[in-house]
Amino acid sequence: MDPTAEIEQGLSAFGEDFRAQFAAAESELTLRSARAELLGKKGRLTQLLKLMGRVPADQRKRLGEAVNASKLEVEACFQARLDELSRAAREADLKATPFDLSLPGRAPARGHLHPLTQVREQVLDTFEGLGFEVASGPQVELEENNFTKLAFPPDHPATDMQDTFWVKVAGAESARTLLRTHTSNVQVREMSQRQPPMAVVSGGAVFRRDDDVTHSPMFHQIEGFWVGEGVSFSHLKGVLTAFLERMYGAGVAVRFRPSYFPFVEPGAEVDVACDFCTETTCASCRVCKGTRWLEILGCGMIHPEVLEHCGIDSERYTGFAFGLGVERVAMRRYGIPDIRLLFENDPRFLAQF
Numbered sequence: 001m002d003p004t005a006e007i008e009q010g011l012s013a014f015g016e017d018f019r020a021q022f023a024a025a026e027s028e029l030t031l032r033s034a035r036a037e038l039l040g041k042k043g044r045l046t047q048l049l050k051l052m053g054r055v056p057a058d059q060r061k062r063l064g065e066a067v068n069a070s071k072l073e074v075e076a077c078f079q080a081r082l083d084e085l086s087r088a089a090r091e092a093d094l095k096a097t098p099f100d101l102s103l104p105g106r107a108p109a110r111g112h113l114h115p116l117t118q119v120r121e122q123v124l125d126t127f128e129g130l131g132f133e134v135a136s137g138p139q140v141e142l143e144e145n146n147f148t149k150l151a152f153p154p155d156h157p158a159t160d161m162q163d164t165f166w167v168k169v170a171g172a173e174s175a176r177t178l179l180r181t182h183t184s185n186v187q188v189r190e191m192s193q194r195q196p197p198m199a200v201v202s203g204g205a206v207f208r209r210d211d212d213v214t215h216s217p218m219f220h221q222i223e224g225f226w227v228g229e230g231v232s233f234s235h236l237k238g239v240l241t242a243f244l245e246r247m248y249g250a251g252v253a254v255r256f257r258p259s260y261f262p263f264v265e266p267g268a269e270v271d272v273a274c275d276f277c278t279e280t281t282c283a284s285c286r287v288c289k290g291t292r293w294l295e296i297l298g299c300g301m302i303h304p305e306v307l308e309h310c311g312i313d314s315e316r317y318t319g320f321a322f323g324l325g326v327e328r329v330a331m332r333r334y335g336i337p338d339i340r341l342l343f344e345n346d347p348r349f350l351a352q353f
Contacts, residue, residue: 003054004063011066018074022081031085035078045071115353116220116342119330120203123222126246130239132201132224137186139205140167143176145185149309150263165207179207182323183223191310196317197228216339220326225302227312227319233301236320240270240299247329248272255293264300264321271295275332294332297324
């Protein structure tokens with residue numbers, strides 16, 4: 001069809017229907033929908049304007065003025081009806097039942113501590129009750145405090161157990177610094193500054209390149225140690241068993257099994273029974289991986305070399321150390337099957353704790 005004739009027919013068919021359509025709109029949403037049918041990207045007037053490029057030059061001005069006049073008319077009618085709806089809404093508010101200003105206000109809902117923070121504080125409080133002192137340390141640490149003084153030789157394969165995030169610190173580019181892979185850096189700092197006897201516990205974020213249902217690149221750890229004369233592995237088992245019974249109740253199933261850590265000798269892992277499966281569902285359990293046990297912490301007798309690195313006489317003093325993941329404790333305590341749920345910040349999930 002000839003574009004000139006098509007535009008003229010379109011304007012003729014357009015008529016005054018839009019006025020009745022606007023007048024029938026009972027809400028701003030309905031009114032704006034009616035306007036979009038006319039002036040939106042696919043509206044009737046918009047489609048006519050798109051034909052202007054094909055109109056002969058001598059007809060373009062006349063037709064353009066006609067289309068623009070219709071557009072302005074629609075806009076004026078739309079604005080008038082919008083003002084009517086606003087006034088009507090205002091009148092309805094004024095004539096409605098008045099508010100009772102003497103009623104108490106609606107206070108905002110109060111939040112609560114994140115479940116990881118709750119568990120961390122509970123663990124620290126439990127060890128305080130067992131006689132430990134709470135300390136803290138930096139998250140960005142020197143390699144010396146994170147590895148070397150803990151008997152990790154340079155480039156030793158043992159460091160492969162902890163995939164590490166290395167960082168550069170402004171003003172100290174030559175120093176080898178990293179995001180701490182464990183809170184054992186607090187142990188090194190405390191033993192380097194003090195002399196036994198001492199029993200210290202600390203907690204905070206640590207960083208390793210892990211990511212699955214039971215591991216996270218950033219997680220929280222509790223580190224504790226006791227150094228003094230005559231400290232033995234039996235003291236270690238007694239302290240940790242007492243801690244786990246206070247956390248999970250008397251009679252909780254606990255097992256110690258040999259394990260390797262560069263900074264302790266001997267070393268052990270401590271497990272508690274998995275609450276996420278039974279004998280029949282154990283094989284498919286993603287949390288315990290079919291073992292019926294959930295690893296809670298690592299521990300052992302502090303290696304004499306670590307004591308010597310920190311200026312403590314290893315011939316006179318002995319000690320034990322332990323480290324546990326706060327997330328693991330929280331998962332077992334609250335029945336959380338996937339560690340990643342703790343970091344997604346879904347209020348529907350967090351509100352349950």
